[in-house]
Amino acid sequence: MTFNEFKDKIFALAKKNSVDVQINYSKNRNFQVRYQNGTMDQYTDAGKFKITVQVLKDGKLGTSYTETFDAPEKVFEDALENISIVDSEDTEYFYDGSGKYPDIKPYDGAFENLPVKQRLSYVERAHEEVRKSPEILNDMAVYGDQMSEVKLVNTLGLDLSHTYGGGFMYAMAVAKDASPRSAVEFALSKRPEEIDPVHVGRKAREEALALVGSKSVKSGKYRVILRNDVFSDILSLLISMVSAENAQKNLSPLKGKLNEVIASENFTVKDLPYHPLSINYTPFDSQGVPTREKVVIDRGTFKTFLHNLKTAKKDGVEPTGNAVGSSIQPINLCVEPGNLDFNGLLERLSDGLVIIEVEGMHSGANPISGNFSLGAKAFRVENGKITHGVEQITISGNFLEMLNKIEAVGNDLRAFMGIVTPSVLISELDIAGNV
Structure with missing residues (x-):
């Protein structure tokens, strides 16, 4: 049975039962290979698909899943029956496909079209580069690529499809020292030619070696640079805070703060359906609502929550395409x-720390209060120059208070999974050391 045949049977059952139905079909393919300490120890080349069927009746939603096209009748019946166990009083909705969708080109399968030998060469070259120094004790390099195809249809007339994907790789190096020093470098892109495996391997090796001899610092308040990868980790707290659902449930510290200043005037954040550096891009969300550019924080002022159909209806606003x-x-x-480029940020910092890694985001950071306390690694900066590695420190504070202390924003943009950010200079941050 094909997808269209499956869809036709589900739609016929919906008409017979006087309900509306929505089908979400997602097909994923993943390729990944890992080299560790001189040998290949992991190889994956697999694909799968999943179908989610949702039945809408009297504002209640029942859901069922399948990984085959074999039994559309059973999938429909399960979804219909599951409405009876819904205990929420909220009214659910389907989207009818109206509105203007952004023109985002689908992924062209650039990585999938590469011969396997060429894809293996990425991880082999990175792995070889990491191992060039005898001081490296352990090493690892990973290459992967992925492609996802999405189809979304419903009985209100919605009929959408999109394909997205790209490639990624990362390398880890562990250098000899009294305590081993580790570092990781990564790259991701929609185009194979934009990933440089030699650069990835070299940066991991060089940073691990630069951390040899790391020592702690005295506790106190420090001017710091949060490097782009670290700021990406900490900025993930904002994802929960700007969810309209969390605000409606009193789980966001931004509730009631629309159009108020919550950050430094140097700080602007947007939500974009497409960014040239990112492998996340889509013209519609999982409910079929068109995606669009939104300014979330404009020069420090909080401008919008992100909505799905249900939260938008509650607040009397348009959905933002973020389901x-x-x-x-x-x-x-x-x-x-x-x-400022990164060196410019170092000069502006003059004396302080560059935070290069944080640990414990899940346990040490609270998106409801914004408070965080995270183990960290850093580089000491004196007179605008990096002098040595720093270990055994903890950074702590409140996320929103920290946003108000952003003194400068760099131009060293990097894409992470769903976040694109440069490094930022914070005028003051609490550091607990061990000296």
Whole structure:
């Protein structure tokens, strides 16, 4: 049975039962290979698909899943029966496909079209580069690519499809020291030619070696640079805070703060359905609502929550195209870059720390209060120059208070999974050391 045949049977059952129905079909293919300490120890080349059927009756939604086209009748019946166990008083909706969808080109399968030998060469070259120094004790390099195809149809007339994907790789190096020093570098792109495996391997090796001899610092308040990868981790707290659903449930510290100043005037954040550096891009969300550019924070002023159909209806606003399954998330949370490159940020910092890694985001950061306390690694900066590695420190504070202390924003943009950000200079941050 084909998808269209499956869809026709589900739609016929919906008409017979006087209900509306929506079908979400997602097909994923993943290729990944890992080299560790001189040998290939992981190889994956697999694909699968999943179908989600949702039945809407009297404002209640029943859901069922399948990974085959074999039994559309059973999938429909299960979804219909599941309405009876819904205990929420909220009214659910389907989208009819009206509105203007952004013109986003689908992924062209650039990585999938590469011969396997060429794809293996990425990880082999990175792995070889990491191992060039005898001081490296352990190493790892991973290459992967992925492609996803989405189809979304419903009985209100919605009929959408999109394909997205790209490639990624990362390398880890562990250098000899009293305590081993580790570092990781990564790259991701929609185009194979934009991933440089030698650069990835070299940066991991060089940073691990630069951390040899790391020592702690005295506790106190420090001027710091949060490097782009670290700021991406910490900025993930904003994802929960800008969810309209969390605000409606009193789980966001931004509730009631629309159009109020919540950050430095140097700080602007947008949600973009497409960014050239990111492998996340889509013209519609998981409910079929068109995606669009939104300014979330404009020069420090909080401008909008992100909505799905249900939360938008509650607040009397238009949906923003940010439904992701049962949650609300940005597509690409993008920080507007400033004028300073990383060296310029170091000069502006003059004396302080560059935070290069944080640990414990899940346990040490609270998106409801915004408070965080995270183990960290850093580089000491004196007179605008990096002097040595820093270990055994904890950074702590409140996320929204920290946003108000952004003194400068760099232009060293990097894409992470759903976040695109440069490094930022924070005028003051609490550091607990061990000296």
